[in-house]
Amino acid sequence: MERAREVQRMAVAVAQAGLGTDAARRAAVEREFADVPDAFRAIGGFPDPGRFASLAAEVDCVLRGLSTGDGVDRPANVELARIGGTAASLHLWTGSAAERFRQNFLEPWPAFVRNQYAVGVVLHRAVVAQAEIWARARDDAEQIAERALQALAACKECTRTEWTVTFTVMASVAAVVAVPLTGGASLAASGVAAVAQVLAATPPGEAPQTSFSADDPFEVVERVREAIRMLLGHVRERLDAVAGALGDTSRTVSDRPELFGWQ
Numbered sequence: 001m002e003r004a005r006e007v008q009r010m011a012v013a014v015a016q017a018g019l020g021t022d023a024a025r026r027a028a029v030e031r032e033f034a035d036v037p038d039a040f041r042a043i044g045g046f047p048d049p050g051r052f053a054s055l056a057a058e059v060d061c062v063l064r065g066l067s068t069g070d071g072v073d074r075p076a077n078v079e080l081a082r083i084g085g086t087a088a089s090l091h092l093w094t095g096s097a098a099e100r101f102r103q104n105f106l107e108p109w110p111a112f113v114r115n116q117y118a119v120g121v122v123l124h125r126a127v128v129a130q131a132e133i134w135a136r137a138r139d140d141a142e143q144i145a146e147r148a149l150q151a152l153a154a155c156k157e158c159t160r161t162e163w164t165v166t167f168t169v170m171a172s173v174a175a176v177v178a179v180p181l182t183g184g185a186s187l188a189a190s191g192v193a194a195v196a197q198v199l200a201a202t203p204p205g206e207a208p209q210t211s212f213s214a215d216d217p218f219e220v221v222e223r224v225r226e227a228i229r230m231l232l233g234h235v236r237e238r239l240d241a242v243a244g245a246l247g248d249t250s251r252t253v254s255d256r257p258e259l260f261g262w263q
Helices: 002-016 023-032 036-044 049-066 078-084 096-106 109-155 195-201 217-255
Strands: 161-166 178-181 185-188 209-214
Touching: 002 023, 002 036, 002 109, 002 217, 036 109, 036 217, 049 109, 109 161, 109 209, 109 217, 161 217, 209 217
Parallel strands: none
Antiparallel strands: 161 209, 178 185
């Protein structure tokens, strides 16, 4: 909020320059910019990206327990292999109970584990993606304030100024693709890409840019209000992408619990 007040103070100072001691006009200027802190208020409520770190670590711990070593990020959990290896030691066990155990647990066990791991990956990427969204949103908000201060400084020189805001938050979540599950279903997992993947695939230079221009502090502040509204819209869009991937995953788990051994 301090940056918002800084923009407000500078806008008032530039707009009041040359008004002399005309109290009525000076008061009108102050009223015109009184809402600047309110425009930034939603940004001040952005969560700290660091708050997602512990949750991501907890989900990662679960993933390590479910890992079969198929991926490159986590080593295989050897205890899982031991469970699959019990089939040979049970060859003398016969009867209907033994048959149900083999058919409903031992044989589909590898598929259950892989599918549960896929669900965990979606959850982990969702948490990491949210942290990335809020980190970039904060950076974009700072960029809006900094560009506004530069534009107001240019107004002192009676020069029409132009500036560009790069909304890096729009590059924080990649497109949704389907991740296949063993057993004929799929999860929409890549809609919430990991930070490393985002930075590699969509660097800030590829984020959308919006140009603004203004002749006076009143126009500058109006453009700031517009930029903030755009940023909030972009944040909602990115969060909706995460929510969509989680929703798709939830529906798959609810509709096909047999794929996960959760019957």
